[in-house]
Amino acid sequence: MTSRLRLLPLAPITLGAAAxxxxxxxxxxxxxxxxxxxxxxxxxPLAISNPAVLALARRVYGVATAPVDGxxxxxxGLPGGAAVRVHEPVGRTRPSGALLWVHGGGTVxxxxxxxxxxxxxxxxxxxxxxxxxxxxxxxxxxxxTPLDDCAAxxxxxxxxxxxxxxxPERIAVGGASAGGLLAAALAxxxxxxxxxxxxxxxxxxxxxxxxxxxxxxxxRGRFLWTPASNRFGWTSYLGHELxxxxxxxxxxxxxRRTDLAGLPPAWIGVGDLDLFHDEDLEYAARLRxxxxxxxxxxxxxxxxxxxxxxxxxxxxTARFRAAARAALRAAIGQPAPA
Numbered sequence: 080m081t082s083r084l085r086l087l088p089l090a091p092i093t094l095g096a097a098a099x100x101x102x103x104x105x106x107x108x109x110x111x112x113x114x115x116x117x118x119x120x121x122x123x124p125l126a127i128s129n130p131a132v133l134a135l136a137r138r139v140y141g142v143a144t145a146p147v148d149g150x151x152x153x154x155x156g157l158p159g160g161a162a163v164r165v166h167e168p169v170g171r172t173r174p175s176g177a178l179l180w181v182h183g184g185g186t187v188x189x190x191x192x193x194x195x196x197x198x199x200x201x202x203x204x205x206x207x208x209x210x211x212x213x214x215x216x217x218x219x220x221x222x223x224t225p226l227d228d229c230a231a232x233x234x235x236x237x238x239x240x241x242x243x244x245x246x247p248e249r250i251a252v253g254g255a256s257a258g259g260l261l262a263a264a265l266a267x268x269x270x271x272x273x274x275x276x277x278x279x280x281x282x283x284x285x286x287x288x289x290x291x292x293x294x295x296x297x298x299r300g301r302f303l304w305t306p307a308s309n310r311f312g313w314t315s316y317l318g319h320e321l322x323x324x325x326x327x328x329x330x331x332x333x334x335r336r337t338d339l340a341g342l343p344p345a346w347i348g349v350g351d352l353d354l355f356h357d358e359d360l361e362y363a364a365r366l367r368x369x370x371x372x373x374x375x376x377x378x379x380x381x382x383x384x385x386x387x388x389x390x391x392x393x394x395x396t397a398r399f400r401a402a403a404r405a406a407l408r409a410a411i412g413q414p415a416p417a
Contacts, residue, residue, distance in 0.1 A: 173244030176411030183256030185312030259284020300354030350381025
């Protein structure tokens with residue numbers, strides 16, 4: 080009893096020291112982010128690691144945003160349960176290019192409506208129709224359901240090209256985070272089917288489940304989308320535990336595809352503090368090695384999805400978004416007059 084009494088006063092000190100150490104470590108990490116990109120959420124190392132936390136996260140993530148003026152948004156239902164939101168700039172020159180956009184959320188949360196602001200900005204600034212797909216989410220709907228929903232949306236877009244005033248030769252796919260996963264997989268699938276898209280816009284895409292098997296991430300992934308969240312997202316999407324078994328996993332894991340030849344040109348953008356930095360740059364290098372044109376933009380000091388919080392308010396996120404818009408405009412924007 081005596082020894083236990085002697086230890087009790089030390090416990091609060093030990094716990095306090097540990098908490099203080101964690102706060103100092105977090106402060107050091109936050110200092111790596113440019114001041115203009117620092118937000119309060121960087122101080123909260125939260126992880127989506129179980130269904131209870133996911134339920135809470137779904138309440139706050141995926142909230143609709145308001146589109147910009149001058150862009151009309153309509154909703155169309157698709158067979159099978161998915162839906163699309165069509166963003167059309169008023170006064171657009173027809174026919175124009177079109178972008179099928181896929182929202183992020185780790186495959187487990189989010190909605191197409193959360194990107195109404197982003198999609199309407201892209202539609203206005205590039206002069207194209209942007210169709211965003213409300214795919215069904217994991218873990219309730221694991222692979223291949225989300226990808227099938229995206230494929231159905233692309234098929235609808237192609238079938239509706241005349242009605243929408245879209246040039247079928249200038250249809251691109253794109254997405255952010257998990258949306259980048261689905262866009263990259265859709266680009267692979269349609270290429271194999273003989274109906275390739277014109278371009279793929281991959282914004283800090285979630286490409287490789289094997290990132291979860293690495294213990295050392297070089298200090299990346301400390302903000303917003305962490306290794307723990309990434310593991311939960313991938314296991315929810317694939318429907319099984321992760322393993323580096325050497326299998327290709329066709330269309331489920333884009334980075335596992337062995338042969339990347341023949342895929343459409345790509346733009347890949349990512350921040351150098353993002354958990355997906357290494358896998359994105361490796362995929363870009365493999366695309367180039369396979370003869371696929373791929374532009375890469377790495378934004379210094381940018382963490383995962385920083386632009387979703389800051390828009391063009393910070394120089395770094397403004398630069399990042401401008402690079403994405405320029406790539407999309409060059410790929411499917413209105414051609415210069417002859």
